[in-house]
Amino acid sequence: MHISVNVDGVTYADEVEPRLLLVHYLRERLSKTGTVVGCDTGNCGACTVHLDGHSVKSCQMLAVQANGHEVTTIEGLARDGKLHPVQEAFRSNHALQCGFCTPGMIMQAIDLLADESDPDDETVRKGLEGNLCRCTGYQNIVRAVQDAAQRMKPGAGPKQEQHSDEHVSSKQPVGGE
Amino acid sequence: MIPAEFKYLFPSTVDEAVRMLAEEGEDAKVIAGGQSLVPVLRMRLAAPTALIDIGGLTELTGVRDDGDSLLIGAMTTHYEVQRDHLVQDHALLLRLVTDTIADPQIRHRGTFGGSLCHADPAGDLLAPVLALDAVMIIAGPSGRREVPAAEFFVDYFTTALAADEILVDVRVPKYTGWGAHYEKLNRVAQAWSIVAVAAAVQVRDGTISAARVGLTNVGSGPVRATGVEEALIGQPPSSEAISEAALRASSGDGYKDNLARVLTGRALTAAVAG
Numbered sequence: 001m002h003i004s005v006n007v008d009g010v011t012y013a014d015e016v017e018p019r020l021l022l023v024h025y026l027r028e029r030l031s032k033t034g035t036v037v038g039c040d041t042g043n044c045g046a047c048t049v050h051l052d053g054h055s056v057k058s059c060q061m062l063a064v065q066a067n068g069h070e071v072t073t074i075e076g077l078a079r080d081g082k083l084h085p086v087q088e089a090f091r092s093n094h095a096l097q098c099g100f101c102t103p104g105m106i107m108q109a110i111d112l113l114a115d116e117s118d119p120d121d122e123t124v125r126k127g128l129e130g131n132l133c134r135c136t137g138y139q140n141i142v143r144a145v146q147d148a149a150q151r152m153k154p155g156a157g158p159k160q161e162q163h164s165d166e167h168v169s170s171k172q173p174v175g176g177e
Numbered sequence: 178m179i180p181a182e183f184k185y186l187f188p189s190t191v192d193e194a195v196r197m198l199a200e201e202g203e204d205a206k207v208i209a210g211g212q213s214l215v216p217v218l219r220m221r222l223a224a225p226t227a228l229i230d231i232g233g234l235t236e237l238t239g240v241r242d243d244g245d246s247l248l249i250g251a252m253t254t255h256y257e258v259q260r261d262h263l264v265q266d267h268a269l270l271l272r273l274v275t276d277t278i279a280d281p282q283i284r285h286r287g288t289f290g291g292s293l294c295h296a297d298p299a300g301d302l303l304a305p306v307l308a309l310d311a312v313m314i315i316a317g318p319s320g321r322r323e324v325p326a327a328e329f330f331v332d333y334f335t336t337a338l339a340a341d342e343i344l345v346d347v348r349v350p351k352y353t354g355w356g357a358h359y360e361k362l363n364r365v366a367q368a369w370s371i372v373a374v375a376a377a378v379q380v381r382d383g384t385i386s387a388a389r390v391g392l393t394n395v396g397s398g399p400v401r402a403t404g405v406e407e408a409l410i411g412q413p414p415s416s417e418a419i420s421e422a423a424l425r426a427s428s429g430d431g432y433k434d435n436l437a438r439v440l441t442g443r444a445l446t447a448a449v450a451g
Contacts, residue, residue: 001185018185042216045282054285060215064185065232129366130280
């Protein structure tokens with residue numbers, strides 16, 4: 001079947017078998033291997049992507065069901081070589097050990113922060129209920145999501161969101177030239 | 178695993194979907210949000226010859242006010258039910274139950290009607306829909322028919338839907354101002370209920386005037402605890418009256434019978450408080 005899907009800002013037109021899962025389409029056809037397959041049964045959340053702005057488990061969807069829709073993967077978050085604030089918060093809070101759950105955790109954390117701009121501990125844990133971390137690194141993951149909320153809060157200003165400051169400062173005019 | 182091959186159809190109206198179901202025969206299957214069906218396909222517990230994807234039927238989405246009742250479109254997602262102000266005002270129990278279904282990702286895709294048609298005895302929506310006297314509005318080749326929830330859930334994963342029928346709407350009477358609670362016991366996050374109790378209670382002038390109690394996962398389908406409901410009417414919303422009534426949730430002495438009684442007590446206590 002012919003499908004047209006926008007993934008990370010690029011529209012792809014493809015012929016796919018109806019039984020092809022969205023996660024396999026992303027990984028094998030589009031080489032978006034940032035989205036991983038964890039449990040294969042819909043429990044672990046490692047394959048989480050956004051469909052039209054809401055988090056979904058891409059192993060629980062057929063690629064044909066994404067026809068005409070917009071998908072965002074972990075690979076579509078960085079802008080101009082700068083990490084998304086949630087990615088940056090995961091890095092600075094050591095919110096990953098092996099890193100396998102991280103793409104899904106980050107995608108779900110972004111979804112959560114869209115609904116809850118300043119979540120408490122309990123809200124973060126409930127919001128990440130569908131994502132499992134086998135390294136049991138939940139403490140730092142919760143910390144990272146709350147840190148990201150601060151980085152993204154209204155009025156935090158471009159400085160907070162501009163996590164990779166070195167990129168910005170290197171572009172500043174250096175005077176005397 | 179990879180699902181077995183199937184033909185994929187994408188109708189744009191309910192009538193077209195019904196026609197497709199009739200044409201494709203008994204081995205065709207409707208896919209709504211797919212949060213139960215896709216895992217089933219992947220494990221090859223089912224291998225339908227055709228999938229009819231009703232994801233494009235926007236006419237089945239959303240909650241409408243219909244006088245004394247609400248009409249919940251079968252394709253309304255759990256996420257939408259959780260945030261719907263009509264559900265919040267007139268069917269609070271459904272919102273509280275929906276808050277506990279699976280996890281956020283699954284609530285974004287999974288649908289109200291899909292859960293009911295799948296009829297997993299551990300599914301959270303069956304007991305409250307039964308207890309609230311909801312009515313299923315079903316479309317088939319010869320038009321529409323209405324089936325009360327009490328007749329809709331037939332057995333494990335089995336409903337009154339014929340192979341060529343589609344659930345389109347669920348009519349839920351309004352329970353405006355009723356207190357409600359869903360008490361769910363599971364061991365770990367996102368697990369199915371071992372047992373859960375859905376309770377809605379109306380308290381007027383310090384007396385319980387009406388109650389609805391449904392039990393999840395105590396049998397092959399949802400169970401209405403009518404004995405509990407009757408025992409509550411005319412009683413004050415006191416802990417004594419609730420404890421007494423909760424004993425009637427189950428008469429057996431098994432693990433789940435005990436859970437049913439304990440969780441009914443907790444659900445009612447929270448429902449009368451809220």
